[in-house]
Structure formats: C-alpha cells, structure tokens
Amino acid sequence: MYTTLISAEQLAALPPAQTVILDCRFKLTDPGWGQQVYDAGHLPGAHYLNLDYHLSGTKTGQNGRHPLPDGQRLAVVLGAFGITPSTQVVAYDDAGGLYASRAWWLLKWLGHDAIAVLDGGVAAWQANGGQLTADAPASHPTRFAPRSAICDSVDVDAVLANLSQNDFLVVDARSQERFRGEGETMDPVGGHIPGAANRFFQDNLSGDGRFKPAEQLRQEWLALLGGREPADVVHQCGSGVSACVNLLAMAHAGLAGSRLYPGSWSEWCSDPARPVAR
Structure with missing residues (x-):
C-alpha cells in the first residue's frame, strides 16, 4: 500500500483492477483548463477531479477561496469512480503535486489511507515510457463510505x-x-x-x-x-x-x-x- 508518494515505475506495476487514478490538473487562472487537457490526454484509466467543483465547497466570502467540500458529496463522486476500502488510489497533476496533494489530503480526511501522489506527475509518467490516452475510463461504481479521519484540521x-x-x-x-x-x-x-x-x-x-x-x-x-x-x-x-x-x-x-x-x-x-x- 502506498500512502504518501508513488513513482511512475511503481504505478505502472500496480494491477489496474485494484487501482483508481485521479487526474487533478488545474489552473487557478483558467478553471476549465484541467478538463480540457484531461480530454486531450490523460493516464490510462484516470478520472478527472476539478479543484473548484469536486475538491472545494461553496464559498461565502468569509470561508476562503477553496473551503473544504461536503464530505458526503465527495464520497458519492469517489464511489462512482469505483473506490473501495481496498483500492489503491493515485492522484497526479503537472504542478509538482500542488493539486494532487489536495486530493490526497481529502481522501485521508474521509478515512482512506491507500492514497498516494504520483511523484513528478505527468512528466514522470511519460519519461518512464507511459502513454496518455483520450479514452474514457471504465466505470465500476460502488458506495464509498467515509470512515474515521486519518488527518485533522483546525478552524x-x-x-x-x-x-x-x-x-x-x-x-x-x-x-x-x-x-x-x-x-x-x-x-x-x-x-x-x-x-x-x-x-x-x-x-x-x-x-x-x-x-x-x-x-x-x-x-x-x-x-x-x-x-x-x-x-x-x-x-x-x-x-x-x-x-x-x-x-x-x-x-x-x-x-x-x-x-x-x-x-x-x-x-x-x-x-x-x-x-x-x-
């Protein structure tokens, strides 16, 4: 089980049936950019998560620019991706882990420990001979049930x-x-x-x-x-x-x-x- 970082070589060796990959690419100045580059080419089997829509909650003007999302709402999305308690999840981006780390923390917050960030992101994957695809990932929906938080926050x-x-x-x-x-x-x-x-x-x-x-x-x-x-x-x-x-x-x-x-x-x-x- 990988719980912090994972290399491109290690990711390539994981069994696809027991792994879910999350593409977290994003630009603060262009919120739709991540979906566009995902559609153009992503790691095989990867699902897309948008920082503003999936990884953040509703802004009130008093709770910051990226408040935490509703945990149950995010759990529904993760379940739709097929994440079970035994699934190894890997998050990646192209910004040094900037956005993938947010997904990493949120899954820990929901009690899922088997989550790691792809060290080096898309560039490391391609440098290791990995290919990108525009194909839609297979869907194996399940129910993602949040468990006791592995990480904590303060207000x-x-x-x-x-x-x-x-x-x-x-x-x-x-x-x-x-x-x-x-x-x-x-x-x-x-x-x-x-x-x-x-x-x-x-x-x-x-x-x-x-x-x-x-x-x-x-x-x-x-x-x-x-x-x-x-x-x-x-x-x-x-x-x-x-x-x-x-x-x-x-x-x-x-x-x-x-x-x-x-x-x-x-x-x-x-x-x-x-x-x-x-």
Missing part, C-alpha cells in the same frame, strides 16, 4: 486563540514575497498570520519537479519545527491547497500528524478585525 477560531495560547506552530506554504505581504495578487490583503513560520511548498521539490528524498525533507522540516512535534503543527497557505504539499512532504519524511487550516489566509484576511503581520 479560524482555533488559529485566532493560538495567537495568545501558542499551542501550535502555524506554517505558511506561500512564497516568501506573499508571506511578507509583497506583491499580493490573489487576496485583497497582503501579509501573514502573526507568529507563523514560512515554508514555501516548492521548497519540498527538487529541480526535476519530484519531491526531495525523505531523509532530506525530514532534516529540513525538523530544523524549521525547532523541537515541536508534528501534532503541534498547523499548515496554511492562501486557500488550503498548497499547504497540502507541506503536509504530504512531512508525512513522506516520517513526520505525520500535522493539521490543516483549510480557510487559510483568504479566510483570515476576510475579517479586518484579525491581526496581520508583515
């Missing part, structure tokens, strides 16, 4: 209370520039949550778009955490998406147990009463 009230309680370390996955409040283009307010540390999600990747070796990630993360346990870490970003890359990197490094603040900066800055650091 905005917990993050606000933590400013004085210091129960956990908030780690911001955005770029250093956005963390400092410079050049903010996604949200109306620039800056970060007071007391947060910064670990740009791309710092988990090597130059070829694959994740760094597990031991290297472990040493880098331990240096950032400064003695805190993984359970005392909460990840956030702009809208709860790239933060999942940091969660995946920690888990792959043997540091599982940290949590996600799904609303992230886009929720935090929607209320001018919440403090901002720059």
Whole structure:
C-alpha cells in the first residue's frame, strides 16, 4: 500500500483492477483548463477531479477561496469512480503535486489511507515510457463510505486563540514575497498570520519537479519545527491547497500528524478585525 508518494515505475506495476487514478490538473487562472487537457490526454484509466467543483465547497466570502467540500458529496463522486476500502488510489497533476496533494489530503480526511501522489506527475509518467490516452475510463461504481479521519484540521477560531495560547506552530506554504505581504495578487490583503513560520511548498521539490528524498525533507522540516512535534503543527497557505504539499512532504519524511487550516489566509484576511503581520 502506498500512502504518501508513488513513482511512475511503481504505478505502472500496480494491477489496474485494484487501482483508481485521479487526474487533478488545474489552473487557478483558467478553471476549465484541467478538463480540457484531461480530454486531450490523460493516464490510462484516470478520472478527472476539478479543484473548484469536486475538491472545494461553496464559498461565502468569509470561508476562503477553496473551503473544504461536503464530505458526503465527495464520497458519492469517489464511489462512482469505483473506490473501495481496498483500492489503491493515485492522484497526479503537472504542478509538482500542488493539486494532487489536495486530493490526497481529502481522501485521508474521509478515512482512506491507500492514497498516494504520483511523484513528478505527468512528466514522470511519460519519461518512464507511459502513454496518455483520450479514452474514457471504465466505470465500476460502488458506495464509498467515509470512515474515521486519518488527518485533522483546525478552524479560524482555533488559529485566532493560538495567537495568545501558542499551542501550535502555524506554517505558511506561500512564497516568501506573499508571506511578507509583497506583491499580493490573489487576496485583497497582503501579509501573514502573526507568529507563523514560512515554508514555501516548492521548497519540498527538487529541480526535476519530484519531491526531495525523505531523509532530506525530514532534516529540513525538523530544523524549521525547532523541537515541536508534528501534532503541534498547523499548515496554511492562501486557500488550503498548497499547504497540502507541506503536509504530504512531512508525512513522506516520517513526520505525520500535522493539521490543516483549510480557510487559510483568504479566510483570515476576510475579517479586518484579525491581526496581520508583515
């Protein structure tokens, strides 16, 4: 069972009848782009999941740009893809795991542990000799029943209370520039949550778009955490998406147990009463 990352070679060796592949390609600036490239060519047997429609819930203007989806609604979609408790699920994209990691976290949230992200994404698959197809995947619908969550989250009230309680370390996955409040283009307010540390999600990747070796990630993360346990870490970003890359990197490094603040900066800055650091 693969629970964090899987290589293209390992994916190619999996039995198709016991594997479900999720194509999570997406562009924030063009929400329909992922479906278009999926239709043009995807990994054989892959089903498409859209960040806005499948992997996020309804926005209210106060809950961030990508709030968590309704778990039962997502479970229906996963069941339609044929995912059972014994199914090995593999998610991929073409953005260093940025969107596939969101699917990875959500399946863990619904209690499915056998979910891994394809290390290196589409490029790694093709470099290993894998082909793309425009054929529709076979459908073997079943009922996906959510189980006890393997991962956890915190809400905005917990993050606000933590400013004085210091129960956990908030780690911001955005770029250093956005963390400092410079050049903010996604949200109306620039800056970060007071007391947060910064670990740009791309710092988990090597130059070829694959994740760094597990031991290297472990040493880098331990240096950032400064003695805190993984359970005392909460990840956030702009809208709860790239933060999942940091969660995946920690888990792959043997540091599982940290949590996600799904609303992230886009929720935090929607209320001018919440403090901002720059």
